[in-house]
Amino acid sequence: MKGQMMHYPLTTNAIIEFGNRVFPHKEIITRLPDGSRHQYSFHDMYLRSKKLAHALVHQLNIQPGDKVASFAWNHYQHIELYYAIPGAGAVCHPLNIRLSADQVEYIVNHSEDKVIFIDATLVPFFEKIAALTPLVKWFILLNAPAGFVTTLPNTIQYETLLQNAADDFEWMEMDENDACAICYTSGTTGAPKAVVYSHRSVYLHAQVLITPNAANIGMWDKVLLVVPQFHVLGWGFPFVCVMAGADMILPSCHLQPATLIELMQQEKVTLATGVPTIWMGIYEVLKNNPSLQPITLKKYMVGGSALPISLIKAFDKDFSISGIHAWGMTETSPLVTASRLQPIHDSLSKEEQYKILAKQGIELPGAEVRIILEDGSVAPKDGVTAGELQVRGAWVIDGYYKVEDNSPYFSADGWFKTGDVATMDSNRYLQITDRTKDLIKSGGEWISSVALEVALMAHTAVSEACVIAIPDERWQERPLACVVLRKDADMQAQSFRELLLKDFAHYQVPDHFIAVPQIPKTSVGKFDKKELRRMYAAGELTS
Numbered sequence: 001m002k003g004q005m006m007h008y009p010l011t012t013n014a015i016i017e018f019g020n021r022v023f024p025h026k027e028i029i030t031r032l033p034d035g036s037r038h039q040y041s042f043h044d045m046y047l048r049s050k051k052l053a054h055a056l057v058h059q060l061n062i063q064p065g066d067k068v069a070s071f072a073w074n075h076y077q078h079i080e081l082y083y084a085i086p087g088a089g090a091v092c093h094p095l096n097i098r099l100s101a102d103q104v105e106y107i108v109n110h111s112e113d114k115v116i117f118i119d120a121t122l123v124p125f126f127e128k129i130a131a132l133t134p135l136v137k138w139f140i141l142l143n144a145p146a147g148f149v150t151t152l153p154n155t156i157q158y159e160t161l162l163q164n165a166a167d168d169f170e171w172m173e174m175d176e177n178d179a180c181a182i183c184y185t186s187g188t189t190g191a192p193k194a195v196v197y198s199h200r201s202v203y204l205h206a207q208v209l210i211t212p213n214a215a216n217i218g219m220w221d222k223v224l225l226v227v228p229q230f231h232v233l234g235w236g237f238p239f240v241c242v243m244a245g246a247d248m249i250l251p252s253c254h255l256q257p258a259t260l261i262e263l264m265q266q267e268k269v270t271l272a273t274g275v276p277t278i279w280m281g282i283y284e285v286l287k288n289n290p291s292l293q294p295i296t297l298k299k300y301m302v303g304g305s306a307l308p309i310s311l312i313k314a315f316d317k318d319f320s321i322s323g324i325h326a327w328g329m330t331e332t333s334p335l336v337t338a339s340r341l342q343p344i345h346d347s348l349s350k351e352e353q354y355k356i357l358a359k360q361g362i363e364l365p366g367a368e369v370r371i372i373l374e375d376g377s378v379a380p381k382d383g384v385t386a387g388e389l390q391v392r393g394a395w396v397i398d399g400y401y402k403v404e405d406n407s408p409y410f411s412a413d414g415w416f417k418t419g420d421v422a423t424m425d426s427n428r429y430l431q432i433t434d435r436t437k438d439l440i441k442s443g444g445e446w447i448s449s450v451a452l453e454v455a456l457m458a459h460t461a462v463s464e465a466c467v468i469a470i471p472d473e474r475w476q477e478r479p480l481a482c483v484v485l486r487k488d489a490d491m492q493a494q495s496f497r498e499l500l501l502k503d504f505a506h507y508q509v510p511d512h513f514i515a516v517p518q519i520p521k522t523s524v525g526k527f528d529k530k531e532l533r534r535m536y537a538a539g540e541l542t543s
């Protein structure tokens with residue numbers, strides 16, 4: 001027997017219509033690239049998105065299923081693109097502005113983008129590759145001053161496009177399973193691969209992200225979106241905020257810790273998103289200038305890399321600001337797990353509670369995780385046995401775009417193989433211990449580089465630590481720790497070793513610690529271990 005309920009397509013059109021109906025007065029505030037402040041309402045955003053959708057179809061001849069790209073910072077026009085492109089039946093493709101020219105050229109051609117909306121400040125980068133992306137018919141200039149000159153072909157000013165558009169556009173009719181957006185993985189190994197999100201997956205993911213066990217966002221919140229809109233659709237927050245009726249604060253290119261803090265203060269931000277590196281920077285500034293603390297900021301959402309326990313503790317103790325640590329991937333929209341304390345943790349000491357918060361947490365409804373050992377069995381929930389993390393769910397990839405044989409990426413029974421290595425405790429809290437390709441195998445024993453990094457970052461002399469495998473004649477591989485020392489701190493290898501020996505076996509502790517001025521980062525702010533390994537092999541890392 002079938003249920004007898006209405007068919008109500010879960011689309012981004014439904015999200016923006018809801019936002020305009022229920023929260024038309026809510027605000028989107030942008031610190032624009034030129035430093036000026038722009039403020040308007042969800043209703044204004046709605047009207048302009050409709051005009052933009054009209055322009056896409058009637059001026060730029062965009063057809064259903066065409067890919068329309070953005071090469072832009074986080075700002076209000078970028079939010080309009082998020083709704084107008086899918087609303088016009090096309091596929092929204094935020095390009096990663098931090099990739100190399102070769103990678104961007106590859107991605108634009110692979111995706112077959114028809115139009116690129118580009119920030120004026122980023123135009124010089126694109127001018128170098130525009131001749132190599134012949135399928136792009138139009139470049140639409142965002143935030144370009146009058147008289148802006150470029151060698152890009154076929155350019156139109158964004159505002160001119162809108163001025164010439166009618167405001168009575170009806171959103172395209174679509175199936176909730178139609179493509180809504182496309183994002184490429186950051187491609188630390190091989191060519192970047194594309195993940196195509198459906199309207200339904202975007203909708204369901206945003207609904208779950210709002211809930212108390214995840215970000216816990218409501219109409220009282222003002223959310224600062226530091227995570228770039230090009231990274232997994234800004235973790236879905238441009239949809240989340242409209243659904244939750246939360247004001248959105250967008251920093252565009254102003255991502256220095258001190259500027260973000262100022263923005264949080266001025267706009268009374270209650271929640272902000274960001275990768276750990278952003279939060280480390282913010283903490284450093286606040287520690288040195290406690291009077292700058294944004295008093296409305298109660299929580300920060302963090303993912304993309306492991307959140308060090310030392311940072312969770314420091315933010316909580318010094319500023320009563322709590323971290324919500326989440327795990328996910330481009331392939332999983334991204335949110336799959338989040339770590340929050342439950343009543344079962346009430347009796348634990350503060351220290352033990354921090355350890356729980358530093359884990360990647362438990363699944364949210366609609367997604368499932370499991371840990372598979374080398375023999376194919378499911379790992380025991382003992383918090384120690386590590387295996388490959390596999391996931392499935394309503395917003396998890398079913399196959400990469402234009403990849404014919406997706407079988408290497410999925411288990412025989414259809415779970416997505418994440419390439420992460422993890423443990424699970426008796427309460428199902430997941431802990432990521434490594435990426436399969438970053439694991440260190442020394443004398444036949446596995447060593448978790450992430451666990452070593454997190455422990456080292458708790459040392460007062462260390463601001464960042466990254467551990468890689470280096471070849472070793474006797475043990476095949478040994479861990480090497482690269483550390484960024486705090487200002488005025490000295491290299492204290494003996495003290496690092498003593499700290500690690502409290503939690504690690506002798507064989508797991510690195511033999512060498514190398515001070516580096518900075519850890520190389522990927523385009524989305526993760527430690528670039530491939531680059532560190534290359535530097536080591538090239539003799540560029542010396543103690």
Ligand code: AMP
Pocket residue numbers: 185186232302303304305306307325326327328329330331334360418419420432434435524
């Ligand atoms: P991306 O697709 O660029 O978002 O990268 C996804 C990868 O980032 C995951 O497979 C993990 O290796 C890593 N990652 C994401 N969130 C976390 C987290 N909270 N802790 C540790 N690693 C994470």
